[in-house]
Amino acid sequence: MYTTSSVFLQSLANAGITHVFANWGSDHPALLEDLQRQRSENDGQTASKIITCPNEMVALTAAQGFAQVTGKPAAVIVHVDVGTQAMAGAIHNVDRGRVPVLIYAGASPFSSLGEMRGSRNEWIMSVQDIPDQAGIVRQYMRFTSQIESGKVATGVVHRALQIATSHPKGPVYLWARREVMEAEVEYSAVNTSIPLRKWPSVEPVALSTRAANTIARALSEAHSPLIITSHSGRNKDAVQLLADLSTALAIPIVAVCPSAVAVPFSHPHFIGVTYLNGASHSHHLAKADVVLVLDADVPWIPAVQPPHPDARVFIVDSGDPLKIISAVGQWHVDAEMMCNADIVLALEGINAAVQAQIKTSDASLIEERRTAITAEHDEWVRKLDRLEDAWPQDLQAGRATLPNVLGVLRRTIAQKTPSRGLQKTLVLNESITNYAIVWQHMRTEVPGGHITSGGASLGWSLAAAVGAHMGAGNNYELMVSIVGDGSFMFCVPSSAYWIARRYETPFLTIVLNNGGWKAPKMSMLGCHPTGYGSRASSGAELSVGFGPHCPDYSQIAVAASAGWVWGKRVGGDGGNVKEEFDAAIAEAVRVVLEERRCAILDCVLESI
Template sequence: MYTTSSVFLKTLSDSGITHAFVNWGSDHPALLEDLSRQGRENGAQSSLNIITCPNEMVALSAAQGYAQVTGRPAVVIVHVDVGTQALAGAIHNLDRCRVPVLIYAGASPFTLEGELKGSRNEWIMWLQDIPDQSAIVRQYMRFTSQIYSGKNIAQVVTRALQSANSEPKGPVYLWARREVMEEDVDGLIMKTSLSPKYWSPVDPVGLNPLAASTISQALTAAKSPLIITSYLGRNTRAVALLNKLSKALAIPVFVSCPSVVNIPLDHSHFIGLSYGAEPNEWLRTADVVLVIDSDIPWIPMRNKPLKDARIFHVDVDVLKDNIGMFHIDAELRCRADAEVALTQLLEGIRTPNLDSLSNRTAQIRQAREENANMLQRLENIVPVDGSITVPHMLSVLRKSIPSNTLVLNEAISNYALVWQHLQTVASIPGMMITSGASSLGWGLGAAIGASLGARENSLKHDLIVLIVGDGSFLFGVPSSAYWIARRYSTPFLTIVLNNGGWKSPKLSLMGVHPGGMGSTLSGQQLTVGFGPDPPDYSQIAVAAGGAWGKRVNEAADLRGTLSEAVNVVMNEKRCAVVDCVIESI
């Protein structure tokens, strides 16, 4: 006997979905029954790899990590309205990072007295019935739909995936009443499949010829051109093209608020990255600026381009329709795919002024040398009390991990330092990622999903490292995450940058009230601190998932501790957590 749930699971499999991160509830009997049927018929094998997740946000973060590594969506299954709400800020992360994931939630039955299979038979089904369940998440979704019947569920699911995989990519949300998922269907439906050829995502769009010509000519003739990007590296082919364009015209590339490796950090024309706080002299002196795939190319209160600079904005999401207020003074704004657009620009460039190229190349080289010397000085600083600085810790970590390590960066107030001091990793496209957004708690779940995705794609990551602040670590629900990691054999190394609380709120205070009454207070006095006795984060992981864990307070102990932790992950195949105590807020 087949049901709507049978067709749902089959359609996911037919569409290339291999992993489902699930949190079961009272609305899922038909799904559980069909998975049981599959297990009996196929020797305990189901059409999907089911990853049981005791927490919904961890499930969705894992699906995001999986999709970021593989480029393919996963599915997340949650429980009615409360499970949907428990997805929490991970929904925001998917939307802003433009990551495709299909979310399915059941809903309370609509019949009361057994009129249909699946009718209400538990008290909670009255309390969980709300007027518009998809309204909880609709503004973050590329597509939402209620499923009404097993007869067309294949079309609904495939339509949702088509939207999720079309730029700007992102999450989609489907939901169905319990009776619908229990509906019997004809076995013939199970023998048919929709052709992917007719349900493909939208093809990438390029620049119109006039725009391509205008931008190419402007870059060729510019005296001080600049390229700014943030997430172009989601497509590694675009990274190679950006490298080529920057070299052809000696254009410096600045990375603003990166979520991926957009240009190798050892590239001869990479001149820096920022999360907006530092002065950007390259922007302030540029006469032509190409902004390509960036949500935040600069923060106007801190940096602005020249008033008469020619600015061109090329982006798959150029109007930022889902951001309430966004604007840059661009001469042209073009909705286009970065790979296609860069190919067009390379075809349109003309022979530049060789003297200008030579001068810019020398200027870029000098700036890179000065930056490298500055980073080296920071790494060599060890306070007289032997405490740990973030640059020094990162330098030791860099020397302790394989070159093909995948790094997940959720260091928040130390975001930029992780990028800058792990340049060997950040010089390989795809080898460092962030949540691409602002909801904390992504990292632990994402490391699980990234591990599963790397395993499925046979990616040669010898090690996965998550660098996370202590606040983000707690937001990541470690009790759930490390249990999942243990059960599904997804070992990774976690470095907790333990500064005793939430540094970012304190920085925000200082940004608005630099001389205010709160500017001289400690984190504890400001109520953003976790002291005086913060948790031993490493031991949370030990208790929850059998991880190896250790707290380290002194720089002299870093090398030995990190070496031991790396060995645990790579050879014992267990998670390891280093609780690294840095300067307190």
């Protein structure tokens, strides 16, 4: 027997969906039945690989990680209204991260007298039926649609994926009533393959010749130009193009709230990473006379550190320069020009225009700028070195600093991986208040080698590592998830590490344990720097701390995996802190590389 569910699942596979991250419920009998039919007819195999996920947010986050490293969409199946809501913050992340994911949710039956297969036969179906299920997520989706018949299911799937993979990429949401998914169809409906070439993604848009020439001329004539980017490196081809532009005109590059590698860390004109905490923007912003903003949601905070009022500002964004499709509420950047263009095509156009105009540029000014920026980059690197090597004078009593830990981690990876470097290491960074510090000290060189969720909801890094491993595990020697202790608990580790063991996706987790949520404390101090809260004796008193008895995060992972994960808490126990971290990180990396198991280090740092 073939049903609408048969058509739906085969349509996903025909469209190139290789992985479906599923959390099953009472609305999915026909899907489960058809998957078992597939196994019985295909030596135990299903058309797409089904990944069982005991938690919906973990399912969507794993799909996000998969799509981030492969560039290809994954699918997620959840359960009616409650499963849709349980995806919670992951919905925000795939939207803001512009990640193509297809989400499907069943819906309660609309018949209740047994008129059709799938009619209501459980009490819970009445309380899970709401008037507008798609309305739960519509403002975060690029497209929502109901599947109303098996005859149209393939077209609905193809249209959804066509939209999800077109700029600005993002999530789509489909849903269907149980009776519809149970309805029988002819074999021909399942066996018919609609050519995907009939449903192409929208071709990326190039920068107009006028815009490219205007931007190139402004940069070429500037005395103090500046490039700001956040997400340009989501397209790996943009990394070298940006480096070429910076090199040609000696333009400093600042990564503001990045979600991907913009340029190699060693590029002499790369001068830092900022997440705009306090007055932390580059000093170049205040003096820049021309600013080029590439794929950045928040290039600066106007009330805190705006650019010079006379600066010429040019905005280039891949698909949504005014943040309309992304449904951002109040948003504005003072700019001379707003450009909707694919970042790779835009940089190609600007670079070509620069080469045509560079002969008229002031060569001595460019070389003078190049010397100054290179010296600034080199001094920044020396500062990072000093911070990594500045261990507490009393190694028995002191706590390791975050630069200490990251320095050991980076050097250990370089020594232990087969390639003897970080070229084949993927860093998943969810360190929140320590975002910039992790970006800087991990010193990533390779495009795509360091990513974040691109959104603001915590709980991304563990499941994203699982999904990334499933999508591109063969491309990397090691995956490292660096996560704060607060974020770790948002990650639903009981589910994430269970999936990691079930599907054998080994990665290393570094928990930065500062005893609580530092972010809300910093937000409070930003508004009330000398108020009552500033005088709180501890994070626990302020109600943002987890002490005095913090969880042992490493053992949560060990328990969730029934002992498959190797875990250890390190630091703060009175031993030689440098020797502890050297030995623990070396062993953790060895476990992942040689034993192909997950490893986790609960790194105790100075408490908030």
